[in-house]
Amino acid sequence: MTITPTQFHDLMLRRRSEIENALDQALPTADTPPPQLHEAMRHSVQAGGKRLRPTLVLAAHELFPSPRNPMPAAVAVECIHSYSLVHDDLPAMDDSTLRRGQPTCHVAYDEATAILVGDALLTLAFQILADSYHDEPTLSVALSRVLSKAAGSAQLIGGQMDDLLAENDPDPDPDLLASIHSRKTAALIIASLEMGALMGERGNDEEFIALTRNMGLSLGQAFQAIDDVLDATALSDQLGKSADQDGPGGKCTLVTYHGLEEAKRIAAQRTEEAKEACRKLGGDHGFLLQLIEWLGSRDH
């Protein structure tokens, strides 16, 4: 089923609103003791953003929808993403003061609180998977396996470690750069799509899951390439974070390594690959296809 750009944008807004309501419900209230911790958790999660990863969970579930509720898994993925931003922003890591146009957690509160907020969001992700799907334990465990692997030391966390170590490397290795992107960005995007697919009617179809992961890899690489292009070109107020933080003396990116035009070409190519893979998945892929297209043309 194809959908029009207007229908797509309406759906995106509606989904984002549903995701934010579900996050609001899943997070402990701000007055839960200790209030400082729970306020700061909410501050960090509710600062906004595209909600890309939970949207991907919902979109992948929709390909071959089941009566299962994919929202708790979507919320769990966003908790992981939010925790990783809170910790990445810390002074000992990327030392960022602004995120999504808001003061980062350690600036709004303090470093100790930000460390604990990250820990708490990470723990909450697994609590949500265990609590929300305990009536379907096989599914719950499958979701927890996918998420813990993607978020673990070989993927998300390892990517951040290598990203920090590669900073200011005068002679960056392009293979390492690709590997950092694959772990730091693509892994959680792949996991989001896989988790959504696992909850759908074809969740037991290994070939379908492999195709979904394959699409996720192209999408993740496209997403990172566009991020690098935007970081090199966009204004801070469009990004809601300090632009050009990855420039000279900073992190190695596709732009610093290959130049702007080549980075744009990579972004376009990976986006096409992701769209092609999406069409192959079959099912009700109209929304997901538009989402990939939209991500490929985004300017923030």
Next chain:
Amino acid sequence: MTITPTQFHDLMLRRRSEIENALDQALPTADTPPPQLHEAMRHSVQAGGKRLRPTLVLAAHELFPSPRNPMPAAVAVECIHSYSLVHDDLPAMDDSTLRRGQPTCHVAYDEATAILVGDALLTLAFQILADSYHDEPTLSVALSRVLSKAAGSAQLIGGQMDDLLAENDPDPDPDLLASIHSRKTAALIIASLEMGALMGERGNDEEFIALTRNMGLSLGQAFQAIDDVLDATALSDQLGKSADQDGPGGKCTLVTYHGLEEAKRIAAQRTEEAKEACRKLGGDHGFLLQLIEWLGSRDH
């Protein structure tokens, strides 16, 4: 079945060795990319310690043993405990340079690595529960629920937050102090016992699980009281960490609040309560009873 003190000490040593072997197997090898992260994970987990929490998992399983292997759950609990120590030791938190006689993770490596090591160990705990028990998904989910709740923002992490906020409070509230101990120390001890009990033959007996948790609460309170007494009296080289760090100008403890003698009395009373609860559990409680006794008389 009662066991002699010699048998108990032999068993403790053997269990500790088994736990350390299992940790060694469960942790990624030091050369797994990125090596710095995985070396630092191993440094932090392998620094030793009593391995109390995993030993409690094994001991609770042994009360009414099943053919299930409790070791992965024991390892998962120790990963949570180790991560919490790595993060608690950070400069923004307790700022400790020595732990178990070794430089803390951020001293041996750096702050960014220590933050990521903690994140990785926390994630690994849930990966282990999901991977190791996926053939028994109902059990896997039950274990994940218990551990995520105990390690979450309302318990372990919330206790650390309040502990930090209560530092240097000139007029500490004894109820808050008890609540901090209950969340920061007792919660994971209770969870360890509950996880072991859940894997045993009486894992579906709610009354038995409630009794086990009850024993854990007394044991956790006893353990914290003894920690406070030791911190106030022992030498640094016995503790393997800076003694009297909790003294004047530092954290509020049972000793700073009630005085040394009253703290000792509380420790003895809670230990007796835990032993009484342990006897009521029935089953093969000889080792667990001796363990509670030993913890009550420990000098390090």
